[in-house]
Amino acid sequence: MTTATALPTTTLTKRGPESDISDIADKVFDNIRISPDEILRLFHHPNLADLAMLADVVRQRLVPGHDVTYIVSRNINYTNICWVRCSFCNFYRTPGSNAPDSYVLTRDEIHQKLTELSALGGVEMLMQGGLNPKLKLEWYEELLSWMRDEFPHIIRHCFSPAELIYIAKISKLSMHEMLTRLKAAGLQSIPGGGAEILTDRVRNFISPYKDTADEWLNCMETAHAVGIYSTATMMYGSIDTFEDRVEHLVRLRNLQDISMNNSPAHFRAFAAWNYQPDGTELGGLRASGFDYLRTIAISRIALDNFPHMQASWVTQGPKIGQISLGYGVDDFGQTMMEENVVSAAGCTFAVPISEMERLITDAGYTPARRNTRYERV
Ligand code: SF4
Numbered sequence: 001m002t003t004a005t006a007l008p009t010t011t012l013t014k015r016g017p018e019s020d021i022s023d024i025a026d027k028v029f030d031n032i033r034i035s036p037d038e039i040l041r042l043f044h045h046p047n048l049a050d051l052a053m054l055a056d057v058v059r060q061r062l063v064p065g066h067d068v069t070y071i072v073s074r075n076i077n078y079t080n081i082c083w084v085r086c087s088f089c090n091f092y093r094t095p096g097s098n099a100p101d102s103y104v105l106t107r108d109e110i111h112q113k114l115t116e117l118s119a120l121g122g123v124e125m126l127m128q129g130g131l132n133p134k135l136k137l138e139w140y141e142e143l144l145s146w147m148r149d150e151f152p153h154i155i156r157h158c159f160s161p162a163e164l165i166y167i168a169k170i171s172k173l174s175m176h177e178m179l180t181r182l183k184a185a186g187l188q189s190i191p192g193g194g195a196e197i198l199t200d201r202v203r204n205f206i207s208p209y210k211d212t213a214d215e216w217l218n219c220m221e222t223a224h225a226v227g228i229y230s231t232a233t234m235m236y237g238s239i240d241t242f243e244d245r246v247e248h249l250v251r252l253r254n255l256q257d258i259s260m261n262n263s264p265a266h267f268r269a270f271a272a273w274n275y276q277p278d279g280t281e282l283g284g285l286r287a288s289g290f291d292y293l294r295t296i297a298i299s300r301i302a303l304d305n306f307p308h309m310q311a312s313w314v315t316q317g318p319k320i321g322q323i324s325l326g327y328g329v330d331d332f333g334q335t336m337m338e339e340n341v342v343s344a345a346g347c348t349f350a351v352p353i354s355e356m357e358r359l360i361t362d363a364g365y366t367p368a369r370r371n372t373r374y375e376r377v
Contacts, residue, residue: 021045028054031061033304036250042298043242048290048327055297055328062307063330068365069308069374070356073124073157073334074117078143079104082130084162086207087282088196088238088275092130104132107146114151120353123371125151126191126334127158137171137178141185148186155372156186160193161219165211175222183228189372190223190230192267197240198248206238206282217255224259224266229373232267232306236295237274237287245295249302256305268374269308269331272296273315289320293327300328308374322359331370332360 024038034042042051081102082092093102105113114125125147140159147156159167159182168178179187196203198213211219220230232252236245252270259266272295274287292312300309310333313321321332335353360367371377 019044019046021050025050025054028057028301031304034302036246039246039249039298039302040242042301043245043294048293048297051294051297051301052327055300056326058300058304059309059328059330062304066365067368068325068330068332068360068363069368069370069376070332070360071124071334071370071372072117072120072122072353073126073372074113074122075334076105076110076113076125076127077129078110078127079129079132079135081132081134083133084131084207084209086210088206088235088277088280090279090281095133104135110143110147111150114147114154118151118154122154122335123377124155124157124334127156128160128191128193129163131163131166133170135167137167137173137181140167141181144182144186155188157189157191157372158187160191161216162194162211164190164219164223165215175219176226179223179226179228183226187228189268190220190228192220192230192232192271195233195248196235197238197244198234198251199240199244202238202240202244213251217251220267221255221259221263224263227264229265229268231269231271231310233270234272234295234299235275236272237291238277238282238284245298246302249299253303253305256303260305267306268372269310270299270303270306271310271312271333272299273312276315289316289323292316292320293324296324296329297327318355318359322363325360325363325365331374332356332367 021041024034024041027034027038045051077091080091080093081095081104083095085092085094093099117125144156144158164175164179168175171178194210195216196207198216200213203210203213220232223230234245234248252267256267272292274292275284277284277286296309308331309329310331311321311324311329313333335356357367369377
């Protein structure tokens, strides 16, 4: 693969003054951070190939070479009981509804899932669930320390900010104190779920009872200060505008600067996925593959301080995931054994390890297995 740094900016599409991004390209080539206005201009740029080329410049700067990593991991949704009722979610069952399919996984069920994961060479559990009023901090502490004792070789990548904010609230503890206790109990990394779009205009509409953008960011900043690494996400394509997506990216970039300068931990990676409208209260249309590739490429260019960019083949399908490797993505994400929030909204993709490696190889890259810390395993 040819690195884009060798290409002159005159190769960029120019269909009119508004689509000339040569000045932005020059900044990307010179490793100069682009401004929020320039990120917005990229969203209006009509040529995907230009965005791919620029994203690959940043990718090659941060992750040189042709390796594409992936992780053998398992999602464990420990409870679907949740009072928040986000309009884009059809995974939850409300507390007290006595819905026959509401659940909290037992220790035996979690043990079985982790045993299966271990047998397949898994190195990470991604554990998330609803905001269940019956589960207090002590329940999470006992669960983490039990999993650490039973499966010490599987990294505990657990609990999104929405859950953590709620646990702190019902425990009447500061975020710092609560995260310090969970870290002592065995929490090693935090997934970036629930970020949706980090503007309160969008959040107030699609998930009015959930945490605010400031609360989500404060949780991650505190986690980094406590020494817990995390990832970040963006769920786009509901009611968000390009301006909302720009604000989301800039707020993540600003926090990453703060964490990298002041804290022992930071965001390891970013992933974007599109809202899945099927069967949800919010409804609407599904974002296109074009929009996904544009969004992930621009994310790679804008988030110049994020070490890694993950593909989202669960929502986009393996073929778009494969194409995204040319749009700044250096990681194919996890082998999905379970993903209830997404699959409940109509997604059925599941790619075996051999197929994942074939897709990466077929796209001209070398598959490499990693752990949560992006160390090769
Ligand atoms: S997205 Fe999460 S917080 Fe919102 S209703 Fe679903 S489970 Fe609850």
